[in-house]
Amino acid sequence: MTDTPPDAPTAAILVIGNEILSGRTKDANLGWLAERLFALGIRVREARVVPDVKADVVAAVNALRTRWTYVFTTGGIGPTHDDITAECVAEAFSVPLEQNEEARRRLEAHYPPGQLNAARLRMANAPVGATLIDNPVSKAPGFRIGNVHVMAGVPSIMHAMFDGIAPTLVGGPPMHARTVRCLLPEGIIAEGLSAVQDRFPAVEIGSYPFYRNQSFGVSLVLRATDEPELEAATAAVADLVRGLGGDPVVETGQG
Amino acid sequence: MTDTPPDAPTAAILVIGNEILSGRTKDANLGWLAERLFALGIRVREARVVPDVKADVVAAVNALRTRWTYVFTTGGIGPTHDDITAECVAEAFSVPLEQNEEARRRLEAHYPPGQLNAARLRMANAPVGATLIDNPVSKAPGFRIGNVHVMAGVPSIMHAMFDGIAPTLVGGPPMHARTVRCLLPEGIIAEGLSAVQDRFPAVEIGSYPFYRNQSFGVSLVLRATDEPELEAATAAVADLVRGLGGDPVVETGQG
Numbered sequence: 001m002t003d004t005p006p007d008a009p010t011a012a013i014l015v016i017g018n019e020i021l022s023g024r025t026k027d028a029n030l031g032w033l034a035e036r037l038f039a040l041g042i043r044v045r046e047a048r049v050v051p052d053v054k055a056d057v058v059a060a061v062n063a064l065r066t067r068w069t070y071v072f073t074t075g076g077i078g079p080t081h082d083d084i085t086a087e088c089v090a091e092a093f094s095v096p097l098e099q100n101e102e103a104r105r106r107l108e109a110h111y112p113p114g115q116l117n118a119a120r121l122r123m124a125n126a127p128v129g130a131t132l133i134d135n136p137v138s139k140a141p142g143f144r145i146g147n148v149h150v151m152a153g154v155p156s157i158m159h160a161m162f163d164g165i166a167p168t169l170v171g172g173p174p175m176h177a178r179t180v181r182c183l184l185p186e187g188i189i190a191e192g193l194s195a196v197q198d199r200f201p202a203v204e205i206g207s208y209p210f211y212r213n214q215s216f217g218v219s220l221v222l223r224a225t226d227e228p229e230l231e232a233a234t235a236a237v238a239d240l241v242r243g244l245g246g247d248p249v250v251e252t253g254q255g
Numbered sequence: 256m257t258d259t260p261p262d263a264p265t266a267a268i269l270v271i272g273n274e275i276l277s278g279r280t281k282d283a284n285l286g287w288l289a290e291r292l293f294a295l296g297i298r299v300r301e302a303r304v305v306p307d308v309k310a311d312v313v314a315a316v317n318a319l320r321t322r323w324t325y326v327f328t329t330g331g332i333g334p335t336h337d338d339i340t341a342e343c344v345a346e347a348f349s350v351p352l353e354q355n356e357e358a359r360r361r362l363e364a365h366y367p368p369g370q371l372n373a374a375r376l377r378m379a380n381a382p383v384g385a386t387l388i389d390n391p392v393s394k395a396p397g398f399r400i401g402n403v404h405v406m407a408g409v410p411s412i413m414h415a416m417f418d419g420i421a422p423t424l425v426g427g428p429p430m431h432a433r434t435v436r437c438l439l440p441e442g443i444i445a446e447g448l449s450a451v452q453d454r455f456p457a458v459e460i461g462s463y464p465f466y467r468n469q470s471f472g473v474s475l476v477l478r479a480t481d482e483p484e485l486e487a488a489t490a491a492v493a494d495l496v497r498g499l500g501g502d503p504v505v506e507t508g509q510g
Contacts (some may be wrong), residue, residue, distance in 0.1 A: 023290030035278030119445030190374030
């Protein structure tokens with residue numbers, strides 16, 4: 001994260017749910033959001049997973065919202081007893097939880113008469129001062145309060161919610177990426193790579209080894225907002241690989 | 256996490272690496288470790304992802320190791336400049352980083368003469384007082400210091416390292432799980448489910464909706480250490496589903 005300009009927008013992702021921590025559900029929301037935010041020029045600087053425990057959710061929301069530009073939460077906004085995200089976020093902001101009138105109207109319009117029971121009405125609860133996040137899939141909305149965006153945990157619903165709020169987010173200069181892939185082991189490249197990193201402090205260089213077809217190789221990923229600088233650093237890494245007898249393959253993107 | 260006995264061992268997982276936060280690499284270590292630890296009777300209570308930034312790694316290690324029984328880290332123990340986990344953990348424990356003699360011997364035995372360069376030798380660094388974690392795949396070891404277990408980020412290597420340390424971990428009473436699956440929407444079940452949860456406070460009940468073949472359904476997952484209590488709660492949930500006109504499918508495990 002060496003290249004993060006001091007004023008670049010940052011983000012944290014907070015995944016809420018016992019099912020992630022018990023291993024039942026393999027979280028895919030973090031990776032999806034990270035990729036989308038990267039493309040928007042917003043740097044994800046931290047992610048946390050917490051259980052459906054009020055004190056833990058409140059503490060995490062407060063730790064993250066005071067440190068980063070944006071916070072995105074997933075999970076815990078359904079109708080059941082273990083869905084406690086709305087009340088936790090209200091408590092984190094020290095505001096009351098209320099039944100949001102617009103959210104209630106949306107649920108009333110969605111459910112057949114008599115089907116909007118007390119449990120489902122809980123999905124209309126939001127902290128005072130929150131604005132709704134549309135849910136085109138199953139109607140029960142998410143909400144935003146301050147810099148915290150509260151979304152569903154079901155991936156398809158979360159994706160639709162994020163697509164709705166993406167245009168409201170202020171991105172920084174977009175991050176560009178190049179990947180130099182080769183079949184040298186990273187231990188051979190490490191010293192030269194460190195020298196390239198020192199020459200290009202505004203480029204973040206990561207080294208990701210892989211093992212494929214009985215061979216060790218490495219993807220050297222360079223990320224920066226300044227494209228000419230990125231190209232120069234990429235050329236230096238490719239030269240390094242060639243100088244060590246490798247055959248570098250350069251690709252646009254994180255590889 | 257309502258059922259966690261006060262003395263049950265807990266754990267946190269700390270994933271270290273820019274590549275997870277940029278979306279380049281989709282983390283699978285969290286889910287894998289969560290499942291393994293659950294089976295050992297160790298409750299994962301928190302997970303964090305932090306970038307390759309020293310202050311962030313040190314702060315996360317200290318926040319987690321003081322709160323939970325065990326900490327497991329993945330990532331940042333290779334030979335390149337962005338591999339900073341060992342020095343961060345040393346700093347978190349306020350002990351010097353040293354070249355571990357046994358780790359050096361293992362690397363010397365592994366690499367052909369002349370191949371153990373300065374970068375690779377960095378992989379022998381560990382905090383003073385650490386004990387090594389075997390790496391049967393590529394030799395460069397992880398280490399344990401206090402309650403913190405430092406492992407590789409490459410999944411196949413991490414799995415092998417964890418298999419080696421698993422017998423050294425002290426698990427609590429194993430957590431058992433049952434899943435009641437049905438095609439009712441969770442909003443119909445929520446109120447009755449909350450009443451079952453109140454009747455069985457030692458059973459953790461989670462509600463995980465799904466959308467499949469154009470139908471909404473829900474997996475109701477019950478977890479507890481006390482099997483008779485778990486069976487009673489599972490029967491109550493199945494009865495609830497039947498009473499609402501549903502056709503419950505009961506399975507062992509988290510479904």
